[in-house]
Amino acid sequence: MPRVVKSREEFEGEVYESLVLVEGKDLPVPRAGTEFVEIAHSRRRIDGPQRVTGRARYTQDIYLPGMLHVRVLRSPYPRARVRRIDTKKAEALPGVRGVLHRFNAPKASFRGEETIFREEVRFVGDEVAAIAADDEQTAVDALRLIEVDYELLPHVVDLEEAIGDMAPRLETDGNVAEAATHKRGDAKRGLREADFVVDATYRTSTQLHNSLETHGAVATWDGEQLTVYESTQHVFGVRQGLRTALKLPFSKIRVLCDYMGGGFGSKGGVGKYSIIASLFTMQLGRPARCVLTRDEENLAAGNRSATLQQLRVGGKGGRITALEHTSWANVGQGKWVANPTGPTNTLYDIANLSSKSYKVVTNAGSLSAFRAPGYVEGTFALESAIDELADKMGVDPLVLRRKHAASPKDPMVGKRYSDKHLIECYRIGAAEIGWQRRRRSGGIRGSAPHRRRGIGMATQIWGGGGGPPAYATVHVNSDGTVVLTTGTQDIGTGTRTVLAQICADELGVELDDVQVRLGDTDNPYGPISAGSLTVASVGPAVRIAARDAREQLLGAAAGVLETPMAELRLEGGVVVTKGARTPLSEILTKVDNNTVIGKGARHPNDPDLSLRTFGAHFAEVEVDVRTGEITVEHVVAVHDIGRIVNPTTARSQVEGGVLQALGFALSEERFVDRATGRVMNGNLENYKVPTVKDVPAKITVKFVDRPDRRANNLGIKGLGEPPIIPTAAAIANAVANATGARVRHAPLTRARVLEALAIAGAKS
Amino acid sequence: MNAFSYARPRTLADALRLLRNGAAALAGGTDLVGLMKDGLTRPTTLVDLTGIDGLRGWSHPKGRGIRIGALTPLVELETDQSLAKTMPILREALRDAATVQLRTMGTVGGNLLQRNRCWYFRDEGTPCWLKGGTRCFAVDGENRYHAIIGAQECVMVSPSDLVPALIAYDAEIALTSSRGQRSMKLIDLFVAPRGRERREHSLRPGELITEVRVPEAALARRGTYVKAMDRKAWSFALVSIAAAAKIERGVARDVRLVMGGIAPVPWRVIAAEKGLEGSPLDEAACADAADRMLTGATPLRDNGYKVTLARELVRRALRSLVA
Amino acid sequence: MAARGPNISNVPLTSARRVVLRGPGATELALTVNGQAVTVQVPPRRTLLDTLREALALTGTKKVCDEGTCGACTVLVDGRAIYSCMTLAVTCEGKRVETIEGLAKDGELHPVQRAFIDADAFQCGFCTPGQIMSIVALLRETPAPTEDDVRRAVAGNLCRCGAYPNIVSAGVNAGKRKR
Structure with a gap:
């Protein structure tokens, strides 16, 4: 019976408490000295042949019949009011099928705002309008024909200028907001009592992800069901974002990501491009593809914030007596801050410590998580x-x-x-x-x-450390082959291979007999591929699902072989009894068509x-x-x-x-x-x-x-x-x-x- | 990219006839296609020169210098063993130029005529002076890659690796147009944009470079090419230098110093070269040459480091001639 | 020293026959792709990359920068590695184009493809087709490359996942194998 339990998980430096749904009992950790067949052994990536032959289909490679190509007009100004948009000339271009902008687009909530086309654009690259056309070149040509009347507003893009008094105020409470603090002991006193003090200012520049596959989506609406192919680290997150934006129930949205060309944190949820593609396909009844260019990627798809950091460290008698860390991060138009004081707070056992992290808004593209955000x-x-x-x-x-x-x-x-x-x-x-x-x-x-x-x-x-929720199912076909299904993604880290190894090992089948299906919201829920949590979250669920399937298989084998279950083992796809080895396929084909289904859920962490x-x-x-x-x-x-x-x-x-x-x-x-x-x-x-x-x-x-x-x-x-x-x-x-x-x-x-x-x- | 017509003539005469108003010549395309994608060039017709016989390859008739066809792919100059011996500076310069794919596509003539990489110039949305606007955005903007010397209204820098090497070999170019043929010193192809001259090259409309000629005498000099980048490959030079000289009884004769990446044109200072005549190229001479090369340098907010780099590259290149 | 290549001193200045002007609309283009003769309709402004991906449905060649700065679109034209994003398709009339899809023969992977799998020379795999094509071109000229040879061959192919050390191993190992 499923039951609700409390869990405590860390994600990218922050700790969250949540209620999660689990079922059954967790498995004990394998005993020390356990000999694994697959786990702990080097294996070639199981999707290698797909990736080296060009057969792996990435979002960019999805071309559907009748597909429209969408291109986005982006603000050339860092801050401006969009007063008027004239799309007559663009619409007159043969092959142009649709135009969206703030005066005609339906409401669609995105990150707390009601529309995806702002009245006040806030960075160079902010979305102003979008065109859907029969081919990409037509869409590009049409963009040049859109006339926009902008009212320019004062702007600031630089972190240190934005902190200063001369900068325009972008938010009513100013550009700087406190985001996190931590204190233990008395840092001021620790510094006073130190024999040596370092007082230094450090800076880090804005880093761009530049995942080789840019952000993008292909959306198709059949009148009932919205299917979105998206280059994402989190199909379920994209589904959530689409539900919020489009007010569709989960059952009518399916998000798919089979192969994806890198994310490094930047592809954590729905993007405006996916909503735009979805709006077009729902309006025009044809599939719509919106894939960003390299330039757009680097304007509007996230970055690692530039930071300004002041550190004071005191030392005495060969030890560190105190540590003070203040950080300011340029989040652009982002709504959160990747906290650089995370490692300061947790890395060293220092008695006197004080840290503060400030978020600074500017007229630049928003931050997004970038591989160990803040910690780098x-x-x-x-x-x-x-x-x-x-x-x-x-x-x-x-x-x-x-x-x-x-x-x-x-x-x-x-x-x-x-x-x-x-x-x-x-x-x-x-x-x-x-x-x-x-x-x-x-x-x-x-x-x-x-x-x-x-x-x-x-x-x-x-x-x-990972944690729940994460679920997996293991289907064993009657020929003894296995399909492992979970909703997480392989963003290039080898998730498919590693999960297949865990499954094959626990189930007792050959690695080659395991297929892994992931990146699909019709699969059991799988977490975001971020925060270094994928394998530690999904792996334990896969193991339970495989164990569940194995027990069912041994039950079936016991029936077919008329041998007590306790005397059976499953090894490399073969049921082993005292003195006999029977391939699993032979056992399963003795009964009528069947699917053995094992289920597994990730159990909570020790709070x-x-x-x-x-x-x-x-x-x-x-x-x-x-x-x-x-x-x-x-x-x-x-x-x-x-x-x-x-x-x-x-x-x-x-x-x-x-x-x-x-x-x-x-x-x-x-x-x-x-x-x-x-x-x-x-x-x-x-x-x-x-x-x-x-x-x-x-x-x-x-x-x-x-x-x-x-x-x-x-x-x-x-x-x-x-x-x-x-x-x-x-x-x-x-x-x-x-x-x-x-x-x-x-x-x-x-x-x-x-x-x-x-x-x-x-x-x- | 705008729509255009395309022609691939088989003769130079046809090409010249087609290169009328609004037409652009296409060779390797590594620069032109980029300019077109960025909306900086919008030709009505592209005249593909690669079908013309006779402009590809190189020859070295005994004692009469080297002639290189303008359509010769860079990779052919780089990988040819005998050319590597005759013109070692060229080989050194090309090895770190761009990438093997770009050197395969790119041609000698195209390389000489490539346009500058200033990021304001390359940004269609920035109406910079060189593109007909009212001011240079780099001079008080982001200028870490820009000129430290020799600039007027525009602070872009000469981007080519090949050009300093060829100039160090006293290269000349042959030009052809429907009005006839002429030749000039390669260094004279480059102009620092100023006043009414909002351009980087002295090529006349409708004119094509057909070949590069290197006099035999220049081949007697030994030389080197040194390039500083901000990663280990595939970057335009922050600073580069081609240095060449005859070394006779431990002293230098007939010195050439040509720098890239620091000025809107390949940077050569005759006084610096003359000052090294008869010099053992010791530390003092190198320092003096660097002073002369960089007299009048006025770095911008972010490119002062180029002065330090340029001085060191002058020293390094010269010292290697006597090493 | 012997002259190489054609004599460049005698370029004829006389006009031959009428020069065909193509475009700006779609024009017929015949070329060989992975050993097969194909004919496609393309406007002159269409790149080889877009032609391969859209007109010929060969999506193994990737579009990453579309301006000649990353190498993901590397294909072979007449046996040499080039960037297909900076090549206009119309300039490939009559030429021989090879893409990642053409490497495996009769279901058997090319030695470079196998070497990539064995050396774990990719992570997300998006740069992989371009890396492989660059090394295939290298091996035709240098059948047993050194690490440095491989580095030079793929210096124009960016990998954001940082699989470079394994890519270099794969290139060297592929040279040691026989097909």
């Missing part, structure tokens, strides 16, 4: 400051951290961690990078006299525990002190995320996180013209994501790989975000170690490195 920005500042303090105190920064990193309790909420091996991460990482080679200051000689080498490190804390992932990155860099060029030679990434289900995909995930962090650390930065509010590099030419040649000569990936037995029935935790969190700080610390120059603004471009070198040179 915050860890850069925090871990740079800790190193600066260690340098001032003349102590080894790793030794200093160790003193505050061993606590088995979460210092913010006071609960015990379910498991924690951070000190072990430090030990492994230090050995792999050769920490003993690190000199206190001045670095090591590089490959040429003007090149200095340095070593640095930084720590990672993040959630990733008295804090579930966290831990890790540490170590970086060795070489800095050309005459040109400011940084070359990252070696990154060691060590993570404590419980049991590893697939070592190969886990390793890939870490490498990918490190490389995305490398972009944040060295080259990725959005530029907005302050006078016009226009994004100057909403493209892949001047927004510099790392290329293959930017990859460090060596990336060493290590896992503690011990099941977190209190986390869930598999002892697994998430890995999506941990590997992007500490890399930038580790690199900045290595650069400072190499050169004595501290760069406090990420990315560490040549300009910033040369400036810091000049300042350091002037001081010494």
Whole structure:
């Protein structure tokens, strides 16, 4: 019988309490020393053949008969009132089938606003109108024919200008709003009593996701049912958003996402493009496709906020006495803030601590979650400051951290961690990078006299424990093949493969016999693929569903073989009895057509525990002190995320996180013209994501790989975000170690490195 | 992209005849197609030159210099082993230019005539001076990639990697139009936009570059190309330099220094080259050359770092000639 | 030194025959795609990428930037890797185009495709067709590439998931295999 239970889950640094529906009993964690057949073994991705042949169909690849192509007219101004729109010329263009804008579009709620076309547009890229046409080129041509009368309003796009007194007030309460605070002990007193204090300001620039597949949707309405193909990390979230916008019941909306080309947090829910496509298909009776261009993607589909962060850290007697962290984040027109003080609050056991996080609105595109939102920005500042303090105190920064990193309790909420091996991460990482080679200051000689080498490190804390709700079903066909069904998505992390491994292992069938169906709101509910929670949420439910199916299969086998169930085992698709092996297919074909259905639900987390992932990155860099060029030679990434289900995909995930962090650390930065509010590099030419040649000569990936037995029935935790969190700080610390120059603004471009070198040179 | 007609003539004469008002010449398309997609160029007709015989490939008749057809794909210059020996600077410059796909598509002539990458110029929605507007938006806007020297009304920078290398080889170009043929020094193709000249090239309407010529004497110089980017591949130069000289008994003769990425034109200062005549290219000489190359540099808000970079690249390039 | 290529000093300045002007509307284009002769109607302003994806339903080639800055649209034209988003389809008259869909033969994956699966050389898979085509082009000229060769070949193919280390391994391993 289903029952309602209380649960406590963490999502992207915030903790939520909820009521969830579960059924049956959870399974115990497999005993230590259990030999798995699939789990803990490297396996090729089961969707590999689809992805390497071009057969994998992404949202962008959905072309339906009679489909209309939608393009959106976006505001060229950062803030303006749309007074009049004349679409006569556009509508007269042959092939144009429909136009939507604020004067004719039906009401459709979106993120608390009543319409998707605002009267006051608030950033360059804000939606003004949309055209549906027979082909894309016609839609593009028609956009140029729309005449809009704008009344320009004062604007501000820059974080620090928006905080200042001279900026126009964008909200009635001003541009700055307090978003989060935390206090323990007495930070002011701790700083007064410290022998050494670091008081420094750090900045991080706006990072753009640039998922290779842009946001987009194809919607089709058959008069009864709305089907939306969307590139999303959360089909159920999109369905929820469409229901709110279009006032349709869930039963009439189906959202599908089979393959998707990256999201990194930005594809967490419905977008205006999906609502626009839906409105067109419902009005015009033809499928409608609205897929953003690269430029639109970088204007209106989210970003990682730029931040300004002040840190004060006090030290005395080889320990940290106090920590004060204040952060301001440019959220654009976003309604929330990714909190950079998260790691400050939770990472180290520091008695006196105070943190404040402010949200700053500007006339720029809204933030959206970006892989460890807040934690990447915050860890850069925090871990740079800790190193600066260690340098001032003349102590080894790793030794200093160790003193505050061993606590088995979460210092913010006071609960015990379910498991924690951070000190072990430090030990492994230090050995792999050769920490003993690190000199206190001045670095090591590089490959040429003007090149200095340095070593640095930084720590990672993040959630990733997952939790309910998550459901799965396992259908066993009469030929012994298996279909695992759940509503979550595979955003490129290997979810399909890992879930298939768990299913095959628990069920006792071959991996090749398991098909995984996901990304469909007609499936059992699956969570958002974000917050490093997918596998830790869905995996345990899959295991229960597979166990349920296995028991039913053994029951069936007992009947067919006329053998007591207790004497039967299912291994590799074969029912094994004393002395006999019968393929499952043979047993199931002995009875009439049948489907064995196993069901599983994720059970709640222990509310008295804090579930966290831990890790540490170590970086060795070489800095050309005459040109400011940084070359990252070696990154060691060590993570404590419980049991590893697939070592190969886990390793890939870490490498990918490190490389995305490398972009944040060295080259990725959005530029907005302050006078016009226009994004100057909403493209892949001047927004510099790392290329293959930017990859460090060596990336060493290590896992503690011990099941977190209190986390869930598999002892697994998430890995999506941990590997992007500490890399930038580790690199900045290595650069400072190499050169004595501290760069406090990420990315560490040549300009910033040369400036810091000049300042350091002037001081010494 | 606007709608247009397309023709692929087989002869130069047909091409020139078609290149009338509103027509544009297409070779590799790597720049032109981008300009058209951005709405910056809206030709009524595209004249595809790639069907014309005789403009592709290169030759080196003994002692008479090198001639390179304007339609030669960059990748052919880069991968040819004998050319790599004869014109090593060219090879070095091309290896870090764009990507293998773009070097396969792009041609020599197209590379010389590519338009600048200033993000205000490339943004259709910004009515910048070069496009006929009233002011330069970069000069008091986002200008980390812009000019530190030699700019007037427009602070864009010369983007090509190939161009400094060719100028260091004293390259000349041959031009053809329906009015006839002429030739000029490659460096004279480039003009810093100023006053009434809102353009980057001195090419006349209806004129085509047919070939690049490098005199034999220039091939005697050794040389190098150094490029600073803000990632390790696939970026236009922040600063680049082609340096060439004859090294005789430890001193430099006949020096060429040509920089990219710092000025609206390929940047060459004769006084700097002359000052190195007979020099052992020691540290003092390098510093002096850098001073002369950068005399009058006036960095903008965000590009002061380019001065430091440029000085170091001058030093590095010159030192490598005697290494 | 021997002259390479045609003699460029004697370009005829005389007119040959009448030059056909195509467009601006749709015009007939004949080319070979994955070994098959095809004829499509395209206006001159249509790119090869859009032609492959829309007119020929070959959606394996991806559109990511549509301005020659990412490499996801890489296909082979006459055996060489190019960006199909910056190539006008009309310029491919009579040429040989190869896309990701044409690599597997008789249901058997191409060695580069197999190497990608074995090396876990993709995550979301969106850049993968372009990466694979770049390496296929490389292997035809350099059958046993070094890591550096592979890096140079895919330096024009961005991967946002950061699968680069495995892509490099896949390229090197593919060179070691025999079809």
